[in-house]
Amino acid sequence: MPHTIEQILPMPWLCSLQHIQYIQTSHLEPNNRVEYTSSDSHSIVVVTQGQGELMAQDVMFKLNQGMILFVPSDLPVLPLQYGAGSESKLHYYKLNLVSGETSKNASITQLEERSPTFQQTQVISESLSPIELSYTPWSSCLEILDQLLQQQATEDWLKHWDWQLRFQEWFRTLLLQNDSRNASMDHRTRLQQSIRYIRDHYNQPITVDDLAADIQLTRSSYTRQFKEMTGKLPLDYVNSIRLERSKQLLQLTDDRLHDIAQNVGFSNEYYFSRRFKQYAGISPGVYRRHYRQDVRVFAPYLEDFVLALGVEPVLQFSHHSWGKQHYLGLDDVPEFDVAHQDAMFQESHKPDFIMLSDGYERWNLDRFEQVAPTFYVNHRGEDWRAILRSTADVLGKGDRVRDVVGSYEEKAREAKSLLKRSTQGKTVAFLRISATEMVLYGVQQGYVGPVMYQDLGLLPHPLVQQWALQKRRVSIGLEQLGQLQADHLFITFDCLDSAMIGDERKLLDSREWQQLSAVKNGCVYEVDFMAWMNYGVISHGKKIDDILRVLA
Missing domain, CATH: 2.60.120.280 (Regulatory protein AraC)
Structure with a gap:
């Protein structure tokens, strides 16, 4: 110490x-x-x-x-x-x-x-x-x-x-003011000093007992206050500093894993590799390889993030009812229908690396773990920036994240300024319509709300906030639909539950639909299902384009 x-x-x-x-x-x-x-x-x-x-x-x-x-x-x-x-x-x-x-x-x-x-x-x-x-x-x-x-x-x-x-x-x-024995030094200041010590000495032996004793706290009190300040337990924080440093060494050097493990403070290569896999989602060797060469990646539902980083996937997701993500422009990339539970890779399209979102269980996609190293995204879709950073990290494209996010945020700022003048006081809502239900999307969560209401500053209809408060989506009936008198209404059609072509559009013939203010005033806008029912910088950029086209 x-x-x-x-x-x-x-x-x-x-x-x-x-x-x-x-x-x-x-x-x-x-x-x-x-x-x-x-x-x-x-x-x-x-x-x-x-x-x-x-x-x-x-x-x-x-x-x-x-x-x-x-x-x-x-x-x-x-x-x-x-x-x-x-x-x-x-x-x-x-x-x-x-x-x-x-x-x-x-x-x-x-x-x-x-x-x-x-x-x-x-x-x-x-x-x-x-x-x-x-x-x-x-x-x-x-x-x-x-x-x-x-x-x-x-x-x-x-x-x-x-x-x-x-x-x-x-x-x-x-x-x-800096006397360690001075009781007037508040706990927060002493904890900050302890955190600085960890950052400066991460490659040396560190124990929670020593850290706690150094600022005159009990182990339990130190651990509790440390987690309140950083969101992590002390040793988890130490290991995160060590592992982030190891990423830099894997990218920039040809050092052996044993030497890197020793350099950042791990006792042996095997423990280091296990912790790295837990932390980064892939092994140190795979991580280094992605930074040295192009990788053939299969990332169903995550193609938006992969493509935004300049990597074309070896296969693209498709679904026999929903189709594929046309908005991505991957016309020359072969399709893989995830709805076919027993579908396998052709040898010519076999990936080197697989990325899966939290919906992988629905499609039994974890069966491919034996085919190639597999990375599981553990962020919620609303936190698309974190997903983009994780994707960039495991694909060796970390240098592109800032430009991608910056371009989107600049686009959103400019759009928000234009829409502020043209939509002042006008309310907006978004519906996903299928043959069996109507789904209203909320303000703070979901594919749509964070873009429409937060990034672009559009005004949600009061019932959007009331019915879908802190929810991604909520199902509504015809009676509720009649109350949704938003000035502008964006809709998309989900054909998954349609027994016959066009079943999902029968709602448009109902009296409740015809009585909506947005319908009467010609302010209903149909948008592409796949572009709007996705997370990602390209998807969200497409939403902004669609909104500007009809409202700006």
């Missing part, structure tokens, strides 16, 4: 300020480096702007605005580094401290109580690392440092004394 200020400075009141400077880096400097090496004095770095990195004892410290780093004397520290670009310029105060020696008359008892033994000092000096601190309020911290900077060039001994006293006051406040 990291050392504390108390161990390094057992008598911090004997420290004085030797020098303070304010450094403003420029990306035009050679090699993007700022010289910062070991010295015989302790130093404090206070980052006021930009981002950078500092390497000490083989540990990389990420520097961000608001960070304070105490660097012990004689610690080998590599130069500060920072990225190119004005947004990454690193501005920081650097304070050099002089640590005074104890008086020869100091009591032996006092030294024994407050100072580490000679053996302890040896151990500490061999394993020192910079210590991350914090100071609140931040504005007060910067104000005092600016005063120290402006007033250090004085020849008057009395003013110099005032200068030292001002530093001592600031230094005392800094240490008190």
Whole structure:
């Protein structure tokens, strides 16, 4: 575990300020480096702007605005580094401290109580690392440092004394706020420090008992509060950091799995592989292979996500009643009818990799697990961005996600602006109609609601919110239909339950249908079933196009 200020400075009141400077880096400097090496004095770095990195004892410290780093004397520290670009310029105060020696008359008892033994000092000096601190309020911290900077060039001994006293006051406040024994430090702050420690030392042995003891909490209290803050148990969080790092190593290096496992903190290759499969859904070897070569993928109901990432599936889903997803334009890709429970792959169309959504059980698709490595998507359809990221991750297309999502969000923003002017005060609803039922889709969930009502800001009819509150869909009868007097009505027809062609359209001849305001005013719009009854960036983009065409 990291050392504390108390161990390094057992008598911090004997420290004085030797020098303070304010450094403003420029990306035009050679090699993007700022010289910062070991010295015989302790130093404090206070980052006021930009981002950078500092390497000490083989540990990389990420520097961000608001960070304070105490660097012990004689610690080998590599130069500060920072990225190119004005947004990454690193501005920081650097304070050099002089640590005074104890008086020869100091009591032996006092030294024994407050100072580490000679053996302890040896151990500490061999394993020192910079210590991350914090100071609140931040504005007060910067104000005092600016005063120290402006007033250090004085020849008057009395003013110099005032200068030292001002530093001592600031230094005392800094240490008190970061004293691990200080009960006034709230649990959230201490947990954040613990999380930072995990991120910086994920490849070292970490136990929950040590983490809890370090911030003076019981194991059960630490675990409970940690999960409240992160949504994960401590060791699950540690492993997620390790596994994300292992993904980078699998992508960028040819290191053996054994070496990668050791590098990120796992005890052996077999445990690492098992945890990786649980975490990523595929084995480390398959994950690496997808990043090195194109893959023949079969992803029924998920072709939207695969195609959005620039990967054409080897087969496409189809259904004898619903047909295929024409909106994807996969005209040259062979079809695979999922409704045929015993259908198998032809040898020429056998996939290297299979992706399945949560509907796989309905079609008995898990029978293909023996054919090729299989990845199961565990996100709800409404969280299509997470599905896209998972798909990109397992297919080796992670670099495309930002552009795909960004293009959709820009399209939605522009559409929302246009529709705001043309549909102000007008209500909207969406119905899926079959031969046996009418289904009304809700506002927050389902294929349609998040796009229509959230992304585009359309106004749902009050009964949409009332009947389908927090539901994906709700079945309604003719009496309820007569009450659904929305200004605009989008509909699609589901022919799955039709005994004869056209059975699903008989509703249009009913009196209740004819009495709807949208019907009378010619504001009913039929849309493509497969495009609207799907999740995915392409599907949702098609919905936006259809809505703009009739409402903008």
